[in-house]
């Protein structure tokens with residue numbers, strides 16, 4: 413497992429470069445809109461650091477040590493100070509009502525317990541604070557969902573744990589957040605491949 417995690421961290425940016433130009437607008441709609449004291453859950457290699465703009469402080473949670481090493485080097489490259497924590501999104505090591513904004517991009521597909529991570533995001537946000545999210549989700553079309561289920565075992569193995577068909581929208585609507593504003597759309601990769609995505613924010 414450690415070797416596959418190491419490989420995933422080493423090649424994440426290379427693999428992501430295939431889709432990064434399509435993903436960037438959604439990084440801007442989420443990370444780019446965060447303000448004040450900001451927490452990123454599952455920061456990976458630090459792909460969002462270049463779009464964070466209105467921050468007083470940046471805290472990043474990343475449980476994978478290979479990813480943390482990459483994150484640190486990206487932070488140095490962009491000359492940004494990031495407080496990096498190794499805790500998991502399911503058990504954040506921060507007090508209640510602490511951050512102005514919390515965000516995840518392409519992370520809720522990978523965590524062990526989606527509900528626990530959303531609940532922790534809620535807990536550490538100040539009242540009125542926003543939880544921004546950009547995630548790929550389960551397909552609404554039966555054929556699409558069937559394909560996701562079929563590919564999921566291979567995909568989980570190749571990505572060290574990403575689930576293709578999580579109903580993240582349902583988890584968000586069932587959470588404690590007062591309002592959830594989200595947009596559903598398909599990220600088109602060529603003519604054939606369309607990946608169902610959601611982007612938006614929830615208010616505490």
Ligand SMILES: C[S@@+](CC[C@H](N)C(=O)[O-])C[C@H]1O[C@@H](n2cnc3c(N)ncnc32)[C@H](O)[C@@H]1O
Pocket residue numbers: 453454455456457458459460473474475476479499500501502516517518519522523524574
């Ligand atoms: C697909 S990567 C996305 C990285 C980055 N957010 C991006 O947009 O490029 C998912 C990240 O979530 C992290 N992760 C996995 N399980 C987690 C958990 N339970 N809590 C927090 N982060 C987690 C992984 O280590 C990985 O770095």
